[in-house]
Amino acid sequence: MRSKPNILVTGTPGTGKTTTSSALSEATHLRHINIGDLVKDKKLHDGWDDELQCYIINEDLVCDELEDIMEQGGNIVDYHGCDFFPERWFDRVVVLQTENSVLYDRLSKRGYTGAKLTNNIECEIFQELLEEAKDSYREEIVVAMKSDTVDDMSRNVEVITEWVSSWGAAT
Ligand code: ADP
Ligand code: MN
Structure with missing residues (x-):
């Protein structure tokens, strides 16, 4: 068993992964790894997708880049996808969920319009990330958390921090 756990924070874009992960990182001193930033900074992509307005992530390069650090433990991984990471990497998978209108x-405030906006709203309506998480990891480590308000976020950070503190104590 790792001396510190690895946590995946996933969910539709806009549900609060990055905000939650950085607050959680401050509370727990675990390392926050924002996959989007990593892909850009280390060029772990196959170019820019003009239609979707994002980098085309190279999943193999990302997994190679992170293997050693994930083996050590103590990471919070922040990404709007979860099916390509090795299952063994994570001890907890948090799926953030946000009410449609919120x-x-x-996302509008972030400048999303047209297909990019509706695709993400549909992704949330159909709970695609929760399904993906349940298909990719053992159900008992997958937790869905509501992320509509700042209070929700504080509570989520508290609950996960509690869980991190108890890591290794029970078993
Ligand atoms: P993601 O990383 O999932 O795309 P962000 O963390 O960037 O989402 O959050 C998107 C926006 O929504 C930010 O402006 C953030 O401050 C806000 N936000 C995120 N989660 C919450 C929440 N639980 N309550 C209120 N605002 C939130
Ligand atoms: Mn983000």
Whole structure:
């Protein structure tokens, strides 16, 4: 068993992964790894997708880049996808969920329009990330958390921090 756990924070864009992960990182001193930033900084992509307006992630390069650090433990991985990471990497998979109208406002504010906006809203309506998480990891480590308000976020950070503190103590 790792001396410190690895946590995956996933969910539709706009549900609060990055905000939650950085607050969680401050509370727990675990390392926050924002996959989007890593892909950009280390060029772990196959170019820019003009239609979707994002980098085309190279999943193999990302997994190679992170293997050693994930083996050590103590990481919070932040990404809007979860099916390509090795299952053994994670001790907890948190799926953030946000009510449609709230998410719509957040993504509009971020400048999302047209297909990019509706695709993400649909992704949330159909709970695609929760399904993906349940298909990719053992159900008992997957937790869905509501992320509509700042209070929700504080509570989520508290609950996960508690869980991190108890890591290794029980078993
Ligand atoms: P993601 O990383 O999942 O795309 P962000 O963490 O960037 O989402 O959050 C998107 C926006 O929504 C930010 O402006 C953030 O402050 C806000 N936000 C995220 N989660 C919450 C929440 N639980 N309550 C209120 N605002 C939130
Ligand atoms: Mn983010």
